[in-house]
Each structure stands twice: as C-alpha cells, then as structure tokens.
Amino acid sequence: MSGRRARQARDLAMTLLCGAAVVVALAPLASLLWLVIARGLPGLSPTFFVARPAPVGEPGGGVGNAIVGTLFMVGLASLIAVPIGIGAGVFLAERGDGPLGRAVRFTADVLGGVPSIVVGIVAYAVLVIPMRRFSALAGGLALAILMVPTLARASEEFVRLVPSALREASLALGVPAWRTSLRVVLRTALGGIVTAALLAVARAAGETAPLLFTALNNQYWNVRPDQPTASLTVQIFNYAISPYPQWHAQAWSAALVLLLLVGLLNLLARLASRDRVREGGA
C-alpha cells in the first residue's frame, strides 16, 4: 500500500510542478498584455488612428500615417517575398533532393538566422546609399529578406504534407508535372501556405531594427515608395526614447495598436488554418 501512496504523491508533485511551469510561462505574457493595455488604452481615441503626429505640447495627434506606412511597407515586402518564398518552397519540396536543393535549403536556413539589424544594413547598402535617400522601398526590401526564408521552409513543409497519391492521381490523368505541381499540390497545400504567409507578415509588421535606417520615419503621410516612411515600430521607438511624458503615453498607445494589428493577422492565420482542417475532415 505504501507503494501506492508514494506513486500518488509523485503524481501530485509532478502535476503541481507542471502547473507552476505553466504559470511561470504565462506570467510574462499576461503582464505584458496588462501593461500595454493599461497604459495604452487611455490614449486611444478615434483620432489616434487617423491623425498624424502632433508636435510636443500640442494636444491630439496620432499614428494614422504610421499605420498606413507599416501596411504599405509590409505590402511591398509581401509583393517581393511571397512569390519568391512560395516558389522556393515548392521547388524544395518537389525537386529539392539534389545538390541545388540542398544549397537552397542551407541558404534559407542561414538567412533565417541572420539578425534583422544586419538585414537592415544590407538594405541600407543596396538601396539607401545608391538612391541617396531613405525610402519605403528599402524598408520593404529589408522586411522581404526577413520573410523569404520562413516562407520558403514553411511552404516546403506544407507541400510535403500533400499525399503523393494525389500527385499520382493527377499524373495518371495525363496532367503534366508542372500543372500537377501548380493545380493539385499547391492548391491542396494552399490553406497551410496562406497561414504561413500571414504569420510571416505579422512578424514583419513587428520589426523595428531593419526599418531604422532604411525607411527612417516620416511625420507626414506617404505612400510613395521612394520617400521616407513612418512605421508603427519606429514611431514607438522614437516616442519611447524622447524626454516628453506626452510622447511616452503615445508610445504606449501606438504599442497597443501594433499589438492589435499583429493579433488580427494571427487571428486571420488561425481562421485560415481552421478552414483547412474543416475541409480535410469533412
């Protein structure tokens, strides 16, 4: 009977330990959310979403131009990164067993581990110096370089998940291999790839370092790719390091807006993947 007691005691101890680990893991997240909401919410108003920054001392002001700038640059980055990333992923999954595939996979893995500030320097050297100006294009390129490796490896994984029976079914109907890749394999993997793309976009929207000296910042509205452009992250950075309490409050509110934006993208990604599961399980 003592054996049973000891077993139950060990069971209880492990349960408590695991529960404590969960609490420790969730505490930073909860405190982060609490802090951002508590400090950011008072500054939120409809004008905060549509106005551009106000000078120190003037009431009002917002991050409307920074929201547009972030969306604009993430959009530019997606235009560059999504076709390249998905194309590379399909290549890796379908033809990636040779030396070229191994080289591409290795490159993607190394590129995925490059610190984002280094990617920013590369974009600075490649675009900002020759163009002699900070620009949304340079910011978008830096974000795109960050997105490509994650997109490529995620797409590869999702394409590999497509059963080879479907590929064979298509080939046996006299559908050429390239059409099979495009219309059967890619189509079947699409739900997963959309999820991966949305997560990559969400990650890019939260990047600060690569934008600091590529897109710089802008106090005005801008949707021209060759001009300096505001972004939520750099705006938060600038506000946070300023000496003015009013700007600190704006930084908290802008952080809340960024959190909402990224949260929304994650939610969309979850919805996309849930649709895929439903489709598969019906």
Added chain:
Amino acid sequence: MPALVEPAPPRTKLAVEGLEAWFGATRALHQVSLSVPERSVLAVIGPSGCGKSTFIRCLNRMHELVPGARATGRVLLDGEDLYSGAVDPVELRRRVGMVFQRPNPFPTLSVAENVLAGFLLNGAHGDRREVMERCLRQAALWDEVKDRLHASPLSLSGGQQQRLCIARALAIEPEVLLMDEPASALDPIATAKLEELIHELKARYTIVIVTHNLQQAARASEYTAFFYLGELVEVGRTDQIFTTPRSTRTEDYVTGKFG
C-alpha cells in the same frame, strides 16, 4: 478450308515483350512477356512484393516517376512501342487510365469537378455536364451522388470514392484501364459492386487488374497472369490457370498452399 464459322481471333490491344523494371540496382521484373486481347480483363495475381504493381505501372509509364526507377523492353499499345522514345508519357496516360489501391479523389475539388479533373487540371473549360453524368452512370455512382455533386468527395464512403476515381479515369476516354488492387480498401458489398462494374466496363475497355483476391480474379477476368519474385510464372485463360495450371508454383498459389 473449313467453313467460316470460327470467330475471328481477338485483336491484341497490349503486348509486352521482354519487360524489365529496375529500382536503382534492384531488378523488380525479369523478362516479362505477355499480351492482352482487346476488350478483355487480365487479372494479375501473386504474393506481395512479386512485382504486380510495378508491372502495371510500366504500362502507363508511371513506374519511371519513382526516383531511380527505369524500365527496359517493349510495351506495345496497338503495335506502338511505348518505350521507343516517340511516345509522350503525358499523352500516353490519357490513353491508359489508372485506378489506385486507395481511393484518391482531389479533396479541393467537388464530386462533379473530380470526374472532370482530367479536363479541368489541363486548363480546358466549357460545359461537360453530359460527360460527367455519363461517367458517373458508367461507374454506377450517379444515383448515389446526383444530389450532392457539389459536395466534397471526402463526404463519400470509401467505396463511393473509389467509384468516383473510376469515373474520373473514364472521363478522359482511355482505351485501357489499369486497376491496382482497386478493392483492397473496400468492404465486401462495395467490392461486389466494383466487380459488377468491371464486368460492364470490359464491353468498352481493355482492363488490367492487380488483385490479392483469388476469387475476384476467378470471377472478374478472362485471363490471369501469375507473378512470383518478379517473374511471370504463367499466363493463360483464367479457367485454365485455376483448374489446370502448368506450373506447380501456380498450382500451390491458387490452391492456397502459400502466399
């Protein structure tokens, strides 16, 4: 000269001469030669791993899609050598349809779109409702799915999915239909329906069916080929193979002494 009462000998649809199939350095088929008359059913039997599936995958050049796989020898379809280099495997697969061991409908297409997948995936558009209905009727599936043509094929039962795959293969109007253990994932009732279907289809198509089920081979085919360890041991009329086999190995297999 005898009177002209004897039926003309059936025309040969498929002829295989000295076929060898390889996976890398491993030889999976040794010098296989046989012929299949037009509008008949050839059953391919033998224990697991004897090369049955490899054999029929050589008939529509699906075998070579496996990395490192190749085939040598001649496979003549209406007298034309499929391995001569002049035949495009993509075109060939539209003439030689295939049904696989496990039902594999396209999950992203509807039931109706699955039937027409051979057209849709090749970029052909246009209204083919008649083709779709005819193929579903031929596959004995129309009455069961006519009210849910736009549903997901995954909502069908396994047997229905397999008949959907047969309808899909019929829609591209092949001359030969290859079936790789089409009933192995089906229950007895679905299997009976499938055999009935094969019986009807042979009026129009030449069929080669791989099966593990000897009763099925005996019921559904006119000709039977027995493979063992990559070799064609014996081929002949099904009744002869099952009643008076020439080889003792065939006899042992069909009487259940091994396999």
